[in-house]
Amino acid sequence: MGGDRVTNTDGDTAPGDDASKRPNRRGNRRPTMEDVAARVGVSRALVSVVFRDAPGASPQTRARVLRAAEEIGYRPDVAARTLASSRSRVLGVMLTVHNAFHADLVEAVYTEAELVGYDVLLSAHARTRHTEKAVGALLGHRCEALILLGPETTTDFLGEVVERVPVVSVGPRFPGVHVDTVRTAEGRATRQALDHLGGLGHRDITHLDGGTGAGSAERRRAYRDWMRRRGLADRVRVLPGDHTESSGAEAAHRLLAEGRVPTALFASNDRSAIGFLDAITRAGVRVPEDISLVGFDDIPLARLAHIQLTTVRQDVQGLARAAVRAAIDRLASPDLPPRVSVLEPELVVRGTTAAPRAAGTC
Amino acid sequence: MGGDRVTNTDGDTAPGDDASKRPNRRGNRRPTMEDVAARVGVSRALVSVVFRDAPGASPQTRARVLRAAEEIGYRPDVAARTLASSRSRVLGVMLTVHNAFHADLVEAVYTEAELVGYDVLLSAHARTRHTEKAVGALLGHRCEALILLGPETTTDFLGEVVERVPVVSVGPRFPGVHVDTVRTAEGRATRQALDHLGGLGHRDITHLDGGTGAGSAERRRAYRDWMRRRGLADRVRVLPGDHTESSGAEAAHRLLAEGRVPTALFASNDRSAIGFLDAITRAGVRVPEDISLVGFDDIPLARLAHIQLTTVRQDVQGLARAAVRAAIDRLASPDLPPRVSVLEPELVVRGTTAAPRAAGTC
DNA sequence: GCGCTCTACTAGAGCGCTCTAGTCTGAGCA
DNA sequence: TGCTCAGACTAGAGCGCTCTAGTAGAGCGC
Structure with a gap:
């Protein structure tokens, strides 16, 4: 309360030249609203009004405040703002x-x-x-x-x-x-993928599971339902997986080892689909000629020219x-x-x- | 300063039961140090001491403060702390x-x-x-x-x-x-990769560039130097690229289209190497039999069983x-x-x- | 002239902490 | 008894903002 508060414009020297050239001027503390206010010759509260874009300042003042702030490199402090407004x-x-x-x-x-x-x-x-x-x-x-x-x-x-x-x-x-x-809508998405495969004539469709990954439970359930409703309950097959490329590759190796490759695979996400795609292709199985593949998510990789994965895009x-x-x-x-x-x-x-x-x- | 401050323990009711059951109790404001202090019967400053792990509080008090804080679900406010200490x-x-x-x-x-x-x-x-x-x-x-x-x-x-x-x-x-x-050490890394290829007998080594990506300029330069020093200046070839899978795939198609596939490719990063690997494999070119491939970064994908990319690991x-x-x-x-x-x-x-x-x- | 409203602005009390400069107590010692 | 001193604790002034309550002055109707 005693006396005026001293602002940090270090005497009258313009704060631009010498000071700003040297690195890490954290010796000079960062400018505050007070500094902007002092420079413009208004109150702190008015500067606050300007920075909050609140009504109550004339356009001229607004401009002057903004310019002064720019000049001294002022930037509102999120912490203080959060504390004062109890809104972050x-x-x-x-x-x-x-x-x-x-x-x-x-x-x-x-x-x-x-x-x-x-x-x-x-x-x-x-x-x-x-x-x-x-x-x-x-x-x-x-x-x-x-x-x-x-x-x-x-x-x-x-x-x-x-x-x-x-x-x-x-x-x-x-x-x-x-x-x-x-x-x-995981269920609907799964049905879209399966309807597409079904429409192409696939009946032997295996599902590559997503384990505990987001959405996999629904996708798995919808797959089972769809197969059952089409009278394909005996063709239901869920390979273990976990939404990673390696689980897709493992699934491919498993199918190859068993020698029982289905005509289509519906993967729980794109990453595992891509892992599967990669591994199965290397083994000489052609996609889509020998096996059709559908992923889930439409990640950027799926769009690549050499992958061109059919998938269900999430919005x-x-x-x-x-x-x-x-x-x-x-x-x-x-x-x-x-x-x-x-x-x-x-x-x-x-x-x-x-x-x-x-x-x-x- | 005009009466004691009222804390938010809403009368004497234990704050545990009813209140905590209903969702979003943001009606009750979040507990502060003041609340903890009032509950324990000490000053705010002492609670602060405890939470800063600063000396000056007896072990007993420390324990009581911590327990009280736990009970009312107190958690220090980062904004206030930052503001007060001017250290975030x-x-x-x-x-x-x-x-x-x-x-x-x-x-x-x-x-x-x-x-x-x-x-x-x-x-x-x-x-x-x-x-x-x-x-x-x-x-x-x-x-x-x-x-x-x-x-x-x-x-x-x-x-x-x-x-x-x-x-x-x-x-x-x-x-x-x-x-x-x-x-x-980009240069050294590049030389390691190229020494490895050179050691295997490769002389026709092409570089898949990383454009403006981090480190690519150094890698490109080191590649050129290495080739020159080995007297392979005429084999220097830098394919345009940009650290994405698709640029790798494009490079593969370009080489195939030209019918001039080198015996080895050193890619500026793993992503482009994997894109290249995928595209070239699909075209029937075998890796490493027909072409050797080295990446850069050792991203998790490079380790996958079906990729097994030779690469330079960054630490x-x-x-x-x-x-x-x-x-x-x-x-x-x-x-x-x-x-x-x-x-x-x-x-x-x-x-x-x-x-x-x-x-x-x- | 008066009251009224409206705009442009200011004063000052917090927000929830930290931290310096204390106070208070009891132990140790001459 | 008086003295020092360490340890445990408190008072209170900020940190940089926001926001309510207020003031000053211009414009306007009557």
Whole structure:
């Protein structure tokens, strides 16, 4: 309270020339609103108004403030802003860093979040870093809501998290927990893929499983249902797998070793499909002539000229948009019942599917 | 200062039962240090001492504070902590979200950062989100230092950034800017790969370029030098590429179209090597019988049973450690001259390399 | 002239922490 | 008894913002 506050314009010397040339001027503390205000000759509050884009400043003043800020290199401090407003305007996203589909999603989430004026913080789930830790970090940074991409965690843990912050799960459903879910219509997607194969004349269709991966349970179930309904219950075959390239390659070797290669394979995701494709091709089995192959996700790799994988595209942009919207909506009205957004898949027919060579192989 | 502060223990009801059962209790504000202090009957400052692990609290008090915090679900607020201490203890990492090598690095950085007591914030560089934006976000969150993975940006921009915060570049060098660099000995790595091929008897070695990708300039140069020194200047051939699978596949098609397939190909990274491998194999060219192939990076895909790519491994753990250390060291002494850490590569011989079928093909 | 509204701006109290400069207590010692 | 001193703890001033409540002055109708 005693005396005026001294701003850091170091006497009257222009802060541009000498100072800015030398590295790491962290000796000079980073400029604050106070500095901008002093330079323009207005109050701190008015600078705040300008930076929040709030009404209450004349266009001229606005321009002067912005220019002064630019000149001294001012940039609002997120921490202070968060603390003061008790709103961080940050969305936390947990992803698996090795997942190409997540990469696509993250990119789309950035775009969507920007539209609604939110910043995005990423936290990775990795071999050495569990969901709990990744989520903890986001929580500490006061994310207003969390978007979890394909979370593999317990209902209990999620129950705790959701007491502090809205959570959107992209993929897995958590019945009984107050979590919004955004997902692709897995059943419909699977049927699209199988209808396509069936339409080409395939009856001997094997499924390459995705283990505990997001969506695999639904895909597996839908496969079984479809086969049964077509009277192909005896042809049902589910190969173990886990959404990685190597599990696809293993599946190929297993089929080759057994000498019982089906006319078509429906893989639980693109990565395993590509692993399968690679291994089976090397063994001299031609795709699609000898075996048709359908993946799931439509990751960038699937589109490559030399892969041309027929697959079911998930609506990445749509999933991202729905996830961000769900988070924002729940922020606005926390007491809505949990909502599930189901997005339409789209079959993308490329080069790995064709009619079987002879009807009724096996 | 006008009466005691009222804490949020809502009368005397235990905060456990009813409240915690209903979703989104954001109506009750999140507990603060004040709440913990009130519950234990000590001052806020003492709770702070406990949570900072600072000396000055008796073991008994420490335990009581910790227990009380646990009971009411207290978790320190990063924003407030950052603001008060003007230290965020956060390292910002910029990565390209579609890059498998970056994924490996991020994982290692998490581990290393934890060892030195730092949190990690990720910000992605993507098609729709430039380096400038990704860095801006990290800056706003007050990261104490930035680690940029394979940054593709201008010296000017980096010059500005480095005035506010220490920057470590993993990969590219930025001469004239006060940036620490951590990188693999690209030249040595390239020579290892080429010595291996040369040792097997290859003379007709083509290079698949990496364009503007991290490290490609050095790899290209080292390739040219090596060939020249071996008197193979006339065999020098650099195919255009850009570190993606599709550029590898294109290169394969180009070679096939020209009918001039070398006995060996040294690719600028694993992704393009795998694209090449896939496309050339499909065309009936056998690897390694007809052509040997060496990649660069040793991404997880390279290890797969059906790929078995011979490649040069970058020391991911070492790069991550060096990057984190560089950041911490510079935080401690900002005026040190820029430092370059060069890590040793390691050739990993797998299944894609063998002696050429006949000496002197072409 | 008066009251009224509207725009442009300011004062100052927090937000939830950290951290310096204390105070208070009891043990140790002459 | 008085003194020092270490250990345990507290008071209170920030950190850089936001935001409510307020002021000053212009414009306007009557």
